[in-house]
Amino acid sequence: MRATTGVRLTGPLLAAASPETRAALLAHASVLTVPRGTTILAQDTPADRLLVLLQGSVGLSNAEDGGTATMVEIIAAGDALSIAPVLLQVPHAVSAVALAPCRLLALSAEEFRAAAALDAGLMRAAMEQMARQWRLMMDQVVDLKTRDATQRAARFLLHRLPAQRGAVDIPEPRGAIAARLGMTPESLSRALHGLEAAGLLRLQGRRVDVTDRAALLRVSLPRAGASQGARRV
Amino acid sequence: MRATTGVRLTGPLLAAASPETRAALLAHASVLTVPRGTTILAQDTPADRLLVLLQGSVGLSNAEDGGTATMVEIIAAGDALSIAPVLLQVPHAVSAVALAPCRLLALSAEEFRAAAALDAGLMRAAMEQMARQWRLMMDQVVDLKTRDATQRAARFLLHRLPAQRGAVDIPEPRGAIAARLGMTPESLSRALHGLEAAGLLRLQGRRVDVTDRAALLRVSLPRAGASQGARRV
DNA sequence: CAGCTCCGTTGATCTGAATCAATCCCGGCA
DNA sequence: TGCCGGGATTGATTCAGATCAACGGAGCTG
Numbered sequence: 001m002r003a004t005t006g007v008r009l010t011g012p013l014l015a016a017a018s019p020e021t022r023a024a025l026l027a028h029a030s031v032l033t034v035p036r037g038t039t040i041l042a043q044d045t046p047a048d049r050l051l052v053l054l055q056g057s058v059g060l061s062n063a064e065d066g067g068t069a070t071m072v073e074i075i076a077a078g079d080a081l082s083i084a085p086v087l088l089q090v091p092h093a094v095s096a097v098a099l100a101p102c103r104l105l106a107l108s109a110e111e112f113r114a115a116a117a118l119d120a121g122l123m124r125a126a127m128e129q130m131a132r133q134w135r136l137m138m139d140q141v142v143d144l145k146t147r148d149a150t151q152r153a154a155r156f157l158l159h160r161l162p163a164q165r166g167a168v169d170i171p172e173p174r175g176a177i178a179a180r181l182g183m184t185p186e187s188l189s190r191a192l193h194g195l196e197a198a199g200l201l202r203l204q205g206r207r208v209d210v211t212d213r214a215a216l217l218r219v220s221l222p223r224a225g226a227s228q229g230a231r232r233v
Numbered sequence: 234m235r236a237t238t239g240v241r242l243t244g245p246l247l248a249a250a251s252p253e254t255r256a257a258l259l260a261h262a263s264v265l266t267v268p269r270g271t272t273i274l275a276q277d278t279p280a281d282r283l284l285v286l287l288q289g290s291v292g293l294s295n296a297e298d299g300g301t302a303t304m305v306e307i308i309a310a311g312d313a314l315s316i317a318p319v320l321l322q323v324p325h326a327v328s329a330v331a332l333a334p335c336r337l338l339a340l341s342a343e344e345f346r347a348a349a350a351l352d353a354g355l356m357r358a359a360m361e362q363m364a365r366q367w368r369l370m371m372d373q374v375v376d377l378k379t380r381d382a383t384q385r386a387a388r389f390l391l392h393r394l395p396a397q398r399g400a401v402d403i404p405e406p407r408g409a410i411a412a413r414l415g416m417t418p419e420s421l422s423r424a425l426h427g428l429e430a431a432g433l434l435r436l437q438g439r440r441v442d443v444t445d446r447a448a449l450l451r452v453s454l455p456r457a458g459a460s461q462g463a464r465r466v
Numbered sequence: 467c468a469g470c471t472c473c474g475t476t477g478a479t480c481t482g483a484a485t486c487a488a489t490c491c492c493g494g495c496a
Numbered sequence: 497t498g499c500c501g502g503g504a505t506t507g508a509t510t511c512a513g514a515t516c517a518a519c520g521g522a523g524c525t526g
Contacts, residue, residue: 062371062375064375064455068379068455070374070375070378070379072371072374072375084360084363084364084367087360088357088360088361088364090364093368093371094371117353120350124321127317127320127321127360127363128321130317130360130363130364130367131317131321131323131363133367134317134363134366134367134370135326137367137370137371137374138295138305138326138327138370140374141303141305141370141373141374141377141415142295142297142303142305144374144377144378144415145303145377145412145415146301146303148512148513149512149513173473173474174473174474174475175473175474179378182374182377182378183513183514184513184514184515185473185474185475186474186475186476186513186514186515187512187513187514188474189474189475189476190475190476190513193475193476205522222297222301381482381483382482382483406503406504407503407504407505408503408504416483416484417483417484417485418503418504418505419483419484419485419504419505419506420482420483420484422504422505422506423483423505423506426505426506438492467526468525468526469524469525469526470523470524470525470526471522471523471524471525472521472522472523472524473520473521473522473523474519474520474521474522475518475519475520475521476517476518476519476520477516477517477518477519478515478516478517478518479514479515479516479517480513480514480515480516481511481512481513481514481515482511482512482513482514483510483511483512483513484509484510484511484512485508485509485510485511486507486508486509486510487506487507487508487509488505488506488507488508489504489505489506489507490503490504490505490506491502491503491504491505492501492502492503492504493500493501493502493503494499494500494501495498495499495500495501496497496498496499496500
């Protein structure tokens, strides 16, 4: 296996490591292929390996001791699962399940920690990932506080949309997306069909064809007069 | 200044550094005292110093390019503001304003970065803080998705409550708390007075006297049948 | 290939919380 | 001590979205 190939296919985290570090880590790495619905990580379980999502889609959900589980984030290909638990040697704070067929790269947690301690670039990349995940969570908080269901749905699509206008494939079940967006599947369906009726997009099963990207962006902006959380001291 | 005094007053972050590192950092540190309403950090501004909140209360808010600002978190004494921006040398992702009169410890960002690079304990504590802040944000997402206004208000009080039953002082303006909880001040008022009417607590201006902590905890649990985000794949 | 099950959609209704609109009350100040 | 101003409270109304319910279609299985 050529190292450079590994780099490109492996996401920003390992890309930041020196070629030697990366080669060492990849030497013992394995690739998992799992079908939709597989539980990849269980909450409150020790973090014995670092997983990088190569392909597919993974949902992160948190169950409070009570039992109610909540979909907290949907991870895109290229991202690493649970860097923090691996580095800090604490149990996973969330469970991860495959929302679509997935390919994952699995690295030994111990080796990764050792590598991060020695390779400053890798350590920095790990911290950047943690900061990024904080930001994603913060963005979601902002979304939930300032945007209504339709706006959140519009924004979700925009985030998924490749560079230019066009169609996106949404492999995840609607219920998972609705949960991530903090609404019921019924509401998501209505929001999506409302956008379609407005002529901004076209729904074709799990493919969404965005006709008017600019209008979709406009829809996704929070209403100016929103008060929730918009108070100055 | 005795170093040990500094430790205790300085929060878990600096407590994790070696005595020498800590002494070196504290040597150039300064203490700020600011009145309520002061903007302590501005979003999109370079992170040139690390601030540790010694006393008071600080609100973190995020303004999207559009302009709508949202209260994203309220920081408790002992916590550090914006560790990630300091370590990664990126601009602040949020603004910070004093929600009550505050005392803050200010350290040079550059010195802190240097210290963290040399002192493994400090580096680990910094990562722990980042992980903790991610978790706080995730908890908030869960709250917003699974709890109604009254439950979120109850939970907020419980988090503030000292070890044993008793009264808490809530120095922040109601509007700021409401924003943090993702509701309007009107709704917060109604939630709080509802809990008072139920006999769980007693409102006395900015002091809240919790009569029945167990019942408050019970109230704060998400309803079992909550569907939002509670779907299995 | 037929049946079944699960997922997504659609409709009707209900409810929690936002909005709009007055007060009320506390703290600061003259 | 009385006035003033802004935050907090309370009430009336409205509305977005949850809930309840039923239906349609796609994919899997026997």
